[in-house]
Amino acid sequence: MKEPSASSGQPKQRGRPQKLTSEEVDALVGLVGENPLLSLEDTVAAFRRQTGITLSPPTVRKYLLAAGFHFQRQRGQAMAAPAVTGEGEAVAAKPVRKQYGYPAAHRDRGDVVRYPCGLTEAEWEQVKHLFDPPGRTGRPEKYPRRQMLDACVYVLRSGCSWRMLPKDFPAWPAVYRTFRRWLARGLFEAMYDELRVLWRARQHRAAEPTAAILDSQSVKTSPQGGPKGYDAGKKVKGRKRQVGDRHAGTLDRCADDGREHTRPGRSAACHGPGHDQSPKY
Secondary structure, rough: OOOOOOOOOOOOOOOOOOOOOOHHHHHHHHHHHHOOOOOHHHHHHHHHHHHHHOOOOOHHHHHHHHOOOOOOOOOOOEEEOEEEEEOOEOOOOEEEEEOOOOOOOOOOOOOOOOHHHOOOOHHHHHHHHHOOOOOOOOOOOOOOOOHHHHHHHHHHHOOOOHOOOOOEEEEEEEHHHHHHHHHHHOOEEEHHHHHHHHHHHHHHOOOOOOOEEEEEEEEEOOOOOOEEEOOOOOOOEEEEEEEEEOOOOOOEEEEEEEEOOOOOOOOOOOOOOOOOOOOOO
């Protein structure tokens, strides 16, 4: 057996060698001391720009814990990416408040004359040319078109029946007849198409997409009559509804076909916009 050399004054170190030297550890500690709000990922990036050494976040965390640092998560706060000056030095990042869900601007509480689901002035100006076009002829209207549209939106958002409309809205038979007339004329589809174009322009996208996602679902119907068919693929007797979804999450086309299906997936949504069965949203 080979005896250890007597010339070595220190015992041989066991295990994996250290990733950083003492000088590099001091540089890491100094970097974190100057920028205490950096996350582990931002600290790794700043240390790589400063020394050219690439470390993993767990390795940085191990060295910082050994140096006496303590990590504390700030509730509701997020660290911004560190800004880099012309000399390549990282500047301390500023905390950025995270926003989850709808901000206060989207939480419309309404006012004394309008429900929270009612259209604002800006929203009404976007769709006024569809429901109340200028230069209309005929008998003067008994109720304002905006109030009729607010009543339709109230039924949609609240889920109540037509007969349970609040008394400050027009009479429910008038609202229901107006809703059926607008539905037959395709005004709601036209409104959705225009709002979709505005949303895509806000997302810096083209007005018309180049791809869509198609999906279908077979639903059993009640025995009270109505159009129905049989899905031979899923063995379901009822109706088959199809949805065409855009890449940005906006609804493109929704169809309900009660005819008999001989093949799974064949539906009215596969037809073009000129088909005699116009889809219902």
